[in-house]
Amino acid sequence: MIGNVRPLRIAILAHSTNPRGGVVHAIELADALARLGHEAVVHAPDPNGKGLFRAPSSPAVMVMASPAAKDVAEMVRVRIDDYVRHFETRANRRFDVFHAQDSISGNALAVLKQRRLIGGFARTVHHIDSFADPRLVDWQTRSIAAADELLVVSALWRTQIMSAFDRPSVVIGNGVDTERFSSAPRAIDQEVRVRYGLNGSRILLAVGGIEARKNSVRILQAFEQVLNVYRDAQLVIAGGASLLDHVSYRRQFDTLLSANDVLDRAVRYLGPVPDSDMPSLYRLADALIFPSVKEGFGLAVLEAMASGTPVVTSRIAPFTEYLHENDVVWCDPLNVASIANAAATVLTEPLHARLAQRGVLVARQYDWSNTARAHLPVYERLAELQHA
Secondary structure (H helix, E strand, C coil): CCCCCCCCEEEEECCCCCCCHHHHHHHHHHHHHHHCCCEEEEEEEECCCCCCCCCCCCCEEEEECCCCCCCHHHHHHHHHHHHHHHHHCHHHHCCCEEEECCHHHHHHHHHHHHCCCCCCCEEEECCCCCCCCHHHHHHHHHHHHCCCEEEECCHHHHHHHHHHHCCCCEECCCCCCCCCCCCCCCCHHHHHHHHCCCCCCCEEEEECCCCHHHCHHHHHHHHHHHCCCCCCCEEEEECCCCCCCCHHHHHHHHHHHHCCHHHHHHEEEEECCCHHHHHHHHHHCCEEEECCCCCCCCHHHHHHHHCCCCEEEECCCCHHHHCCCCCCEEECCCCHHHHHHHHHHHCCCCHHHHHHHHHHHHHCCCCHHHHHHHHHHHHHHHHHHHCC
């Protein structure tokens, strides 16, 4: 055990097994806590029986997931019930700390707290979504309001939480595994290049799938302009394993793509890819294009920088909290011309080489062990509630 902090048993609850930011956060945090001498156990509903997209080095519990309708709100209700059912069993809740990473697990813990089956819980708010369905709004609100400790990954969301809920929160940023994400070429890189048909003279990578929050339509429109300068460039979009419904936005994206044969041939949508391929995708890319309109932190930015891949991102918080003028190429996420200009600029020398070197240095400042240590005072307070 490091320091004077007693070992804790910590249940970290994620909303799914898919490679989304909150799930990555849960896995990396659990592994870092284990290295500090604590027992951190990631929990996740597992409807397909495939387990987490990346196996943590610490233990993990796959919560039995009941069949659920495609309707998002109905699926959320079922997953909340699944979590409650799991922790109703006394043997499954022998933890000092319960930590929710999302609204689904936060609501389940709120029910357990109301029934006095647990003493309290923490909730990390990565970002707040806008929902049309009032049930989803209510569940999101309850998961935050009922939490005993609130954590956020950036000052932006601390301000938002204070404004919306009149409650303080603790800012604890993210980290990046600089051994896993590095600029050093690996043998697997060429295999990944061939597998996904990455043959563009310039490869622009977008991570997170096709959805409004990731600004995918404007990325596509900007890339159409980039093709006027780099005619053999390729836009590669990876990810997209989301529980939310992005069908109408995807339809808008597909309509724009199908209207231009040249653009259609230059875009590769990979969908969710094996986690083991992501470090290679970053290294193979000439730049990460990440002009999100809303993020909690933006883990993909650090992953790309650690991989020596220059980044184009939005000149908005939270990016402006941890990135500076010399770290990335900024853009206005609401302006297609600005995104296009930034994407073309990041490919020019000597800027491209300088940003590649700078990114590696920036990424080294973000360590998951420091993130884990910052959670410990919060966990100690929760452990007192649990055993009061």
